[in-house]
Amino acid sequence: MKKYLEAMRCEFKFHLNYRLNLFFGVSYHPIMLLVYYFLWTFIYRAGGSIGNYSLGGMLIYYLITGLLGMFVPIFAYYTMTENIKKGDLIFFLTRPLDFLGYYYFVILTGCLIWSMSAIIVSLPFILWWRNILIFPCINGMLKGLIFTIIAFNMALTLGFILNLLTFFIGDPFGISGFYDFLISLLGGWVLPLDVLPGFIQYLPFKYLYYIPARAFMNYPISLTKELPTAMLWLVFFFAVIRFMWIMGIKKYEAFGG
Amino acid sequence: MKSVKYVVTLYILHFKQTSFFRLSFLMKLLSRMSHVLFYWVLFEVIYRNVHSIGSWSKAQVFMLLGTMGIVLNLSGSLMKNGAGGISGRVRYGYMDILFSRPLPGPVLLAFSTPDIVQLFSLILPTYLFIHGCRLSSIPCIINLVFWGIGVLLSIIIYILFNLLIGMVALKTVQFSSAFWVLEDLYQMGRFPADIFPIIFRYIFLTIIPVLTISNLPVLVLIKGPVYLLPLMGITVFFVCLNGILYPVLRKSYQGVGTVR
Numbered sequence: 001m002k003k004y005l006e007a008m009r010c011e012f013k014f015h016l017n018y019r020l021n022l023f024f025g026v027s028y029h030p031i032m033l034l035v036y037y038f039l040w041t042f043i044y045r046a047g048g049s050i051g052n053y054s055l056g057g058m059l060i061y062y063l064i065t066g067l068l069g070m071f072v073p074i075f076a077y078y079t080m081t082e083n084i085k086k087g088d089l090i091f092f093l094t095r096p097l098d099f100l101g102y103y104y105f106v107i108l109t110g111c112l113i114w115s116m117s118a119i120i121v122s123l124p125f126i127l128w129w130r131n132i133l134i135f136p137c138i139n140g141m142l143k144g145l146i147f148t149i150i151a152f153n154m155a156l157t158l159g160f161i162l163n164l165l166t167f168f169i170g171d172p173f174g175i176s177g178f179y180d181f182l183i184s185l186l187g188g189w190v191l192p193l194d195v196l197p198g199f200i201q202y203l204p205f206k207y208l209y210y211i212p213a214r215a216f217m218n219y220p221i222s223l224t225k226e227l228p229t230a231m232l233w234l235v236f237f238f239a240v241i242r243f244m245w246i247m248g249i250k251k252y253e254a255f256g257g
Numbered sequence: 258m259k260s261v262k263y264v265v266t267l268y269i270l271h272f273k274q275t276s277f278f279r280l281s282f283l284m285k286l287l288s289r290m291s292h293v294l295f296y297w298v299l300f301e302v303i304y305r306n307v308h309s310i311g312s313w314s315k316a317q318v319f320m321l322l323g324t325m326g327i328v329l330n331l332s333g334s335l336m337k338n339g340a341g342g343i344s345g346r347v348r349y350g351y352m353d354i355l356f357s358r359p360l361p362g363p364v365l366l367a368f369s370t371p372d373i374v375q376l377f378s379l380i381l382p383t384y385l386f387i388h389g390c391r392l393s394s395i396p397c398i399i400n401l402v403f404w405g406i407g408v409l410l411s412i413i414i415y416i417l418f419n420l421l422i423g424m425v426a427l428k429t430v431q432f433s434s435a436f437w438v439l440e441d442l443y444q445m446g447r448f449p450a451d452i453f454p455i456i457f458r459y460i461f462l463t464i465i466p467v468l469t470i471s472n473l474p475v476l477v478l479i480k481g482p483v484y485l486l487p488l489m490g491i492t493v494f495f496v497c498l499n500g501i502l503y504p505v506l507r508k509s510y511q512g513v514g515t516v517r
Contacts, residue, residue, distance in 0.1 A: 191302050
């Protein structure tokens with residue numbers, strides 16, 4: 001465990017070396033919050049509405065999903081693909097360091113730093129919208145945190161699957177834009193899932209953005225139903241990763257000097 | 258003429274290179290089109306619940322999304338990250354190579370990295386634009402021609418603006434993160450200008466022309482060629498600004514030799 005903590009410490013230092021870049025990197029979040037604020041206020045003031053959401057509900061939904069977007073690593077790290085492609089995976093295989101374990105902790109650190117930066121740049125918006133936002137109660141906060149942890153792990157497993165595809169098809173990042181779109185749409189990042197066709201709610205992606213956001217917004221979410229379902233999906237994705245890893249290592253050939 | 262020949266040759270070479278990796282090409286194509294899909298879904302759902310956003314009907318917003326997609330993809334196919342890559346070139350001293358070629362520096366800077374995938378990904382925004390035109394009743398041919406001129410001017414503005422921001426790196430070396438913000442700002446262009454407060458409209462229609470390049474060509478199509486005038490004015494402004502700043506910033510550049 002000590003070596004993984006050291007890896008986390010290194011990652012933490014690495015990110016803080018380029019502090020300004022860190023804030024430029026999360027620029028998408030405040031810019032889109034501003035756009036969504038103008039869009040939804042314009043629509044709601046003209047008498048329109050989306051689903052059963054109030055203006056405050058819509059804004060807090062996008063605020064939370066935006067922050068979750070910074071915390072859930074749907075791509076994991078591209079360096080995983082590079083390690084497999086360029087043969088550097090051998091450094092992990094010949095050391096007492098688990099490749100996936102190492103990246104789990106490194107990515108966790110990165111995501112924590114990114115989301116902290118996003119929270120900092122969101123503070124002015126929270127203050128600005130304080131009169132229309134719906135803030136979570138203790139119960140909602142707890143449920144939200146539980147589902148955020150699940151969202152992180154689910155996104156990471158999906159990211160690992162994407163990167164482990166390198167063993168079989170070369171660089172899978174060509175499709176990253178489309179993958180991002182699908183996850184965003186099916187996960188509830190583009191729009192709340194209850195205004196989209198119902199079948200989407202049967203897919204596991206809702207646990208990435210939609211369910212955590214709804215939990216933070218104090219919407220009633222049945223823990224006895226959603227939690228076991230989410231855990232089952234996680235177990236399934238872990239099994240897929242394990243299978244891909246075993247098959248991939250069998251196929252893998254290290255090269256170079 | 259020499260510059261056009263240079264850009265065309267680069268295109269052909271890039272096409273040959275890309276055609277070696279057909280699966281990768283298809284995957285990238287799908288990825289490039291996903292931005293348009295994203296906003297298509299968003300506005301499709303919005304228009305199921307409202308009749309119009311300000312003065313913008315569903316058909317007009319689809320034309321807007323299509324136009325913005327065409328402008329971004331066509332500009333991207335010509336220059337990809339040409340301007341965005343200046344920072345890296347300055348850092349590693351690659352600018353010497355560009356400056357020592359018998360072609361204008363800005364042309365080399367902007368067009369040295371064409372992207373054929375983006376050219377093919379024009380299919381979806383073009384379809385969306387035509388779909389929008391069909392929904393509203395096809396606009397007259399004259400306005401379509403003016404729209405084409407508007408799109409052309411928008412592409413020139415986009416390239417000049419990116420070049421202007423990229424050239425700052427000649428002075429500051431590290432400036433690539435400005436392009437992250439710029440990329441995010443360009444997403445605003447996919448929304449009708451009506452939703453923004455007046456002050457934002459002024460900023461994004463003039464100094465940072467992210468609304469200009471999408472909204473004005475569509476207004477040319479809907480309301481007539483009078484909206485070409487501001488587009489022309491902004492184009493001339495950026496041509497002059499680039500012309501003035503390029504020689505100044507170029508003087509600041511220092512080669513770093515053969516670091517690699």
